[in-house]
Amino acid sequence: MGSTISKSKYMNGLQCSRLLWFVVNSPEELPTIEEDKQFIFDQGHEVGDYAKKLFPKGVEVPHDSNFIEATRKFVSQRDTIFEGAFSYKGTFAKVDILKPVNKDEWDIIEVKSSTQVKDEHIEDVAFQRSVVEGAGLKVRQCHQIYVNNEYVRDGDIDPRGFLSEENITDQVAEKLGHVKDNIIRMQKVIALEKPPTMSIGPRCSTPYDCPLSEKCWSFLPEHNVTELYYFGQKKYEMLNKDILSIKDLPSGVKLSDKQRIQIAAIKSGKPLIDKESIKRFLKSLEYPVYCLDFETLGVAVPPFDKARPYQKIPFQFSIHVTQKMNLDVESHSFLADGRKNFAPELIKALKVIGPTGTVLAYNMSFEKQVLKALAELSPKDANWLESISDRLRDLIEPFRAFSYYHPAQHGSMSLKAVLPVLTGKSYKEMDIGEGGMASLKYYLTHFRDSAKEEKEKVRNDLLEYCKLDTEGMVAILRKLEDVSKQ
Helix, strand or coil: CCCCECHHHHHHHHHCHHHHHHHHHCHHHCCCCCHHHHHHHHHHHHHHHHHHCCCCCCEECCCCCCHHHHHHHHHHCCCCEEEEEEEECCEEEEEEEEEEECCCEEEEEEECCCCCCCHHHHHHHHHHHHHHHHCCCEEEEEEEEEECCCCCCCCCCCHHHHEEEEECHHHHHHHHHHHHHHHHHHHHHHCCCCCCCCCCCHHHCCCCCCCCHHHHCCCCCCCEHHHCCCCCCHHHHHHHCCCCEHHHCCCCCCCCHHHHHHHHHHHHCCCEECHHHHHHHHHCCCCCEEEEEEEEECCCCCCCCCCCCCCCEEEEEEEEEECCCCCCEEEEEEECCCCCCCHHHHHHHHCCCCCCCEEEECCCHHHHHHHHHHHHHCHHHHHHHHHHHHCEEECCHHHHCCCEECHHHCCCCCHHHHHHHHHCCCCCCCCCCCHHHHHHHHHHHHCCCCCHHHHHHHHHHHHHHHHHHHHHHHHHHHHHHHHHHC
């Protein structure tokens, strides 16, 4: 008898047969769930708890070994059931909400912490419906509850405003006919003595980042074709032809000017520099230059009044001000403390930005989003915040234009790729060295209970991390100035 196919295994199997094999047969070879991924799951549970409030007479199936038997009892009583458990011919599924309708029918209601219905959600519910109907229930409709990202918090969370619901019965019906064949295929995969060989491709990150990626992609050499800038689907075509290295691309492959610059830099082993383009960028900046970086929260449940779900709410900024190239730099920082709307306090601190001069960000579309969110949280400051947004310039411009490209960037224009090759500065040894982790650590220590010592350490780590972003921007500016004069 094969392994039981659960919802999660079914979704693994749809994405990649090799992943399914490891999940069932060799789970110890998979990496442990990282803290940020676990937080996504936790947010899903939190959204699920609000969804349950829409059904005040619902009953929760106990989380123990008797959950299938307990579900049968609630089914016989025609209760609205939370986390109902069902099995059928080697399959198993828990249903978020099962609602009795008419005389003998049921509606399946899936709850997601996303802000829309996605294709993978339809596949998920189609599997659930297959199991539930196989177990003997008559399903009328399928629905999905998800987060309404237009909801604005005002006092306690109102589940009816916070959540949206959509009838997905027809979409599920289109997938339902494939479930049985998919399960048969997956059971055959699980029964293999060795994991199947799968070519790498879009499935490695769609719909989810695969935990096997590091293992499956390890055969690729340095400067492989997946790193070529905006190479799209062509990279997989090359891999299928066993062309792995960028240096080995056939002469007939159509390339953009930026891709040609990248290839030339790799072959020379040196950066390629367009000095005139860099000079034009530097001359376009108006001093004083304010190098600005925000760190933000973006959680499903709005943390305080006036906030929306997943809104980019800044809790921290760092600013480095330079009056002229190669002069001393003045630094400013802010890190909120507490669970209230800290936008007014942050905006007050942000007013170290004077009335003239360029406000410089790295990938400024993010900073524009943040300034817009601040204006929503503090409308009286909207005009001033808009004026700051209008003065933004983007330090990524010379790198996105390939006016400067170093082979050690490996096709990336991100600050974390550019900063080390230009300045030698790096985030590698920092306890917080990435924006997603900064947001997570702040939320866990400031919006949930935590030890005083842990909170203080996180605050120090956050200040160090955010400071490096803007300190690094100044260093990049100075390096661009140097290379443009060489």
